[in-house]
Every structure is written in C-alpha cells, then in structure tokens.
Amino acid sequence: MANVTFSSPIMPRDITVYAVAxxxxxxxxxxxxxxxxxxxxxxxxxxxxxxxxxxxxxxHSRHAIALTEKEKEMLRQLGKITPEEIREAEVNDVAPRYRLACQCFVRDEDSFVSFDGDHTLP
Ligand code: FES
Incomplete structure (x- = not known):
C-alpha cells in the first residue's frame, strides 16, 4: 500500500495516487x-x-534497491547518479535521488516523484 505523489511544472497541480498492495x-x-x-x-x-x-x-524504510546495469549506465550518462550513490544503493540499499520511471518498481511505501518533463541527453 503506497501513496505516490507526482509533481511537475507541466502539471496544474500535484496528484497523489494510491498504488494497490x-x-x-x-x-x-x-x-x-x-x-x-x-x-x-x-x-x-x-x-x-x-x-x-x-x-x-x-x-526509516529500506528495501532492496534493484538498479540494473542498464539503468545505472543511463543515469550516469544523464549525470543523475554519482559513484557514491551507486555504492550506497548496492551496499546499503539507499535509493539514489533519480530513477528511470520505466525501470523503477513501485514499492510498498509512500513516495514523492517529480519530473520536469523536458529531459534530453547532455
Ligand atoms: Fe526510455 Fe524509460 S529509459 S522510457
């Protein structure tokens, strides 16, 4: 059970949705x-x-962070993840600040997700 709040400058307001257990x-x-x-x-x-x-x-919640090699590499290319964040995710299950929404599974915890709606590779 989780409430996920989405926020973006391209949305008129934040929207919270309930992810089914x-x-x-x-x-x-x-x-x-x-x-x-x-x-x-x-x-x-x-x-x-x-x-x-x-x-x-x-x-206080910590869950296994499943960062695939593909996601890590893309976040690296985007400049959205540091070697320290990768280490923290792999060793201590600390979620990195940025994720790829298509690779990130909804977890059983409330979260806030923001995006600017205009991402391009550097
Ligand atoms: Fe292409 Fe997620 S990386 S849609």
Missing part, C-alpha cells in the same frame, strides 16, 4: 494509468526520457 508495476506504468504525463519513449531503460526524482517519505 502487491502491484509490482513500474512508476511509469502507474503514472500512465493515472494520466500523469511523465515523458517516455523506449520504456526499456535505454533512452533516459523518463528520468524522475524520487523521495521516499518514510525515512
């Missing part, structure tokens, strides 16, 4: 289901269009 869909799938306009293209972790900033609103 057991729903293992991605953040992008959740956004699409609720007409949240996160940009996307490949939906396979290869274009970087769907990068979002995520904040876990439950400071």
């Amino acid at each position: 057991g729903d293992r869909g991605t953040l992008l799938a959740l956004a699409k289901a609720h007409h949240i306009p996160i940009p996307f293209d490949c939906q396979d972790g290869e274009c970087g269009s769907c990068v979002v900033e995520t904040k876990n609103l439950d400071a």
Whole structure:
C-alpha cells in the first residue's frame, strides 16, 4: 500500500495516487494509468526520457534497491547518479535521488516523484 505523489511544472497541480498492495508495476506504468504525463519513449531503460526524482517519505524504510546495469549506465550518462550513490544503493540499499520511471518498481511505501518533463541527453 503506497501513496505516490507526482509533481511537475507541466502539471496544474500535484496528484497523489494510491498504488494497490502487491502491484509490482513500474512508476511509469502507474503514472500512465493515472494520466500523469511523465515523458517516455523506449520504456526499456535505454533512452533516459523518463528520468524522475524520487523521495521516499518514510525515512526509516529500506528495501532492496534493484538498479540494473542498464539503468545505472543511463543515469550516469544523464549525470543523475554519482559513484557514491551507486555504492550506497548496492551496499546499503539507499535509493539514489533519480530513477528511470520505466525501470523503477513501485514499492510498498509512500513516495514523492517529480519530473520536469523536458529531459534530453547532455
Ligand atoms: Fe526510455 Fe524509460 S522510457 S529509459
């Protein structure tokens, strides 16, 4: 059970949606289901269009952070992840600040997801 709040300058207001317990869909799938306009293209972790900033609103929760090599490499290319953040994710399960919405599964915790709607590779 989780409330996910989406925020963006391209949206008239923040929208909080309820992710059903057991729903293992991605953040992008959740956004699409609720007409949240996160940009996307490949939906396979290869274009970087769907990068979002995520904040876990439950400071005490820690879950296994599943960063694939593909996601790490794309976030690196976008300049959205540091070697320290990668190490923290892999060693201590600390979520990095940015994720690819198409690769990030909704977890059982409240979170705040923001995006600017205009991501391009540097
Ligand atoms: Fe291409 Fe997510 S849509 S990386």
